[in-house]
Amino acid sequence: MLYLVGLGLADEKDITVKGLGIVKKAARVYLEAYTAVLLVDQGALEAFYGRPVAVADRETVESASDDILRGADKVDVAFLVVGDPFGATTHSDLVLRARQLSIPVRCIPNASILTAIGATGLQLYNFGQTVSMVFFLDNWKPASFYDRIKENVSIGLHTLVLLDIKVKEQSLENMARGRNIYEPPRYMTVAQCAQQMLEIEDDVKQEGVYTRESLAVGVARMGSEDQKMVAGTLGQLCHADLGRPLHSLVLLGRRTHDLEREFLEEYAVDRESFNAVWNKDYGGKG
Amino acid sequence: MLYLVGLGLADEKDITVKGLGIVKKAARVYLEAYTAVLLVDQGALEAFYGRPVAVADRETVESASDDILRGADKVDVAFLVVGDPFGATTHSDLVLRARQLSIPVRCIPNASILTAIGATGLQLYNFGQTVSMVFFLDNWKPASFYDRIKENVSIGLHTLVLLDIKVKEQSLENMARGRNIYEPPRYMTVAQCAQQMLEIEDDVKQEGVYTRESLAVGVARMGSEDQKMVAGTLGQLCHADLGRPLHSLVLLGRRTHDLEREFLEEYAVDRESFNAVWNKDYGGKG
Numbered sequence: 001m002l003y004l005v006g007l008g009l010a011d012e013k014d015i016t017v018k019g020l021g022i023v024k025k026a027a028r029v030y031l032e033a034y035t036a037v038l039l040v041d042q043g044a045l046e047a048f049y050g051r052p053v054a055v056a057d058r059e060t061v062e063s064a065s066d067d068i069l070r071g072a073d074k075v076d077v078a079f080l081v082v083g084d085p086f087g088a089t090t091h092s093d094l095v096l097r098a099r100q101l102s103i104p105v106r107c108i109p110n111a112s113i114l115t116a117i118g119a120t121g122l123q124l125y126n127f128g129q130t131v132s133m134v135f136f137l138d139n140w141k142p143a144s145f146y147d148r149i150k151e152n153v154s155i156g157l158h159t160l161v162l163l164d165i166k167v168k169e170q171s172l173e174n175m176a177r178g179r180n181i182y183e184p185p186r187y188m189t190v191a192q193c194a195q196q197m198l199e200i201e202d203d204v205k206q207e208g209v210y211t212r213e214s215l216a217v218g219v220a221r222m223g224s225e226d227q228k229m230v231a232g233t234l235g236q237l238c239h240a241d242l243g244r245p246l247h248s249l250v251l252l253g254r255r256t257h258d259l260e261r262e263f264l265e266e267y268a269v270d271r272e273s274f275n276a277v278w279n280k281d282y283g284g285k286g
Numbered sequence: 287m288l289y290l291v292g293l294g295l296a297d298e299k300d301i302t303v304k305g306l307g308i309v310k311k312a313a314r315v316y317l318e319a320y321t322a323v324l325l326v327d328q329g330a331l332e333a334f335y336g337r338p339v340a341v342a343d344r345e346t347v348e349s350a351s352d353d354i355l356r357g358a359d360k361v362d363v364a365f366l367v368v369g370d371p372f373g374a375t376t377h378s379d380l381v382l383r384a385r386q387l388s389i390p391v392r393c394i395p396n397a398s399i400l401t402a403i404g405a406t407g408l409q410l411y412n413f414g415q416t417v418s419m420v421f422f423l424d425n426w427k428p429a430s431f432y433d434r435i436k437e438n439v440s441i442g443l444h445t446l447v448l449l450d451i452k453v454k455e456q457s458l459e460n461m462a463r464g465r466n467i468y469e470p471p472r473y474m475t476v477a478q479c480a481q482q483m484l485e486i487e488d489d490v491k492q493e494g495v496y497t498r499e500s501l502a503v504g505v506a507r508m509g510s511e512d513q514k515m516v517a518g519t520l521g522q523l524c525h526a527d528l529g530r531p532l533h534s535l536v537l538l539g540r541r542t543h544d545l546e547r548e549f550l551e552e553y554a555v556d557r558e559s560f561n562a563v564w565n566k567d568y569g570g571k572g
Contacts, residue, residue, distance in 0.1 A: 013307070016301065016303070084397060084402065092407050099552065107509075109401070110397050115372070116395040118372025126415070128415055130410065223393075223395045225392075
């Protein structure tokens, strides 16, 4: 059996009791560590499980999935995924390959930022499609997120923006020379995300889908003891410091409920201006 | 401290290790049992936790929340919620009340059907807003879900439809007479949902947002060992029998990826007709 086991969001104790039982008994345990990361490292997981865990990078999962699946028609293999196992497309590929090999598959769901974001007080029914924001380069500033946000905004919905992480990335030079030297990991911050959003609006698209005065919420380390939330305008969030990774951002839609305002104002950079913008542009405009 | 502890979807072992530690040590433990239910009963939870659990019905949570919060500035109170704690608005109210009483609050996230639905192979990025479907009465057929689905369909997105549950409901007669007699619990099936959707389209709205030939996926008991999925047209799903509760349904949008088709065809009522409809109306029409 191939078990896809969700690990949740923060640390080793966010695994479910069911998931832990599977991990302790499986013949082999792999950790998918490139689409998302926990706030603790592989060592903390190994200590908690009392057994070794093999880190599976993107290349292994996408090109060498048969190694992961080897023998799984006879023994149990646990494939650990941060968050919920079906957050990333890659794992659909792994399941399809298991099916071809007649290996049964079972999924152990867990928390995902897609619903944990409800801890902001924003109602999950009011969210549209989720988008991703990648690190811009000087000559590569993918803006497809903008059109998706535009669709959500047009029907008054909130947008969760997932922020880029770069782990085990090679520089072009090291890649060209075939050197297995990796760059230090990088995690996008709420401030960087807000800046990139405004850069695309101001310099590229100019369709007024959002502005420096649009309301947003930045969140960091959701699900952990030191989770942090900051509500304010995109302009304010360009200067927000939420500390250590991981960060996410929600751009608010105008289909709101006053309960959402009441919940969020606790996290406002500046409560007075937050409520002023809300009352002017958001409250009851749904 | 007030702890909102997510229980996940299926049984007592879907709680996280962190959540279980909190439940075992809290001074009092409440179970919210009206917005969603696990597939096991209160007794199974109490046996697993080794302690009593007080069931909190809607009235208690909404009108007598101070009873739940009593003393929580000094002792720990655990409030257990099926799925992820912030799936239902009601819990925002409870947190706001705790804030007024200067009671610190912490949330322990868990799996929700909103992301567990990814086990269908449908990509979570392609979902729009989630809607709810309630049991129709002869003279009460709320159709607000239709306009939300219309918005999702207009931008090619999938829609997750959450199905009504009725637990601890009174008949009008028993309510009028003040008798604490409750009706047996009722859980909407995928077939009932598909029928109600078509009833609103055919008899009320007639805007062609979806038809009997639109593709959908029915799921039952997601996250449990006997979870079941059935893919087909809405017409086919009107006759699908997915067995015991809980059920959910996804209406497909046209912004699809062939990987989604490949994943879903395994669950097709009829693989040939599923692929025919997909190729005619869905594939690459995003």
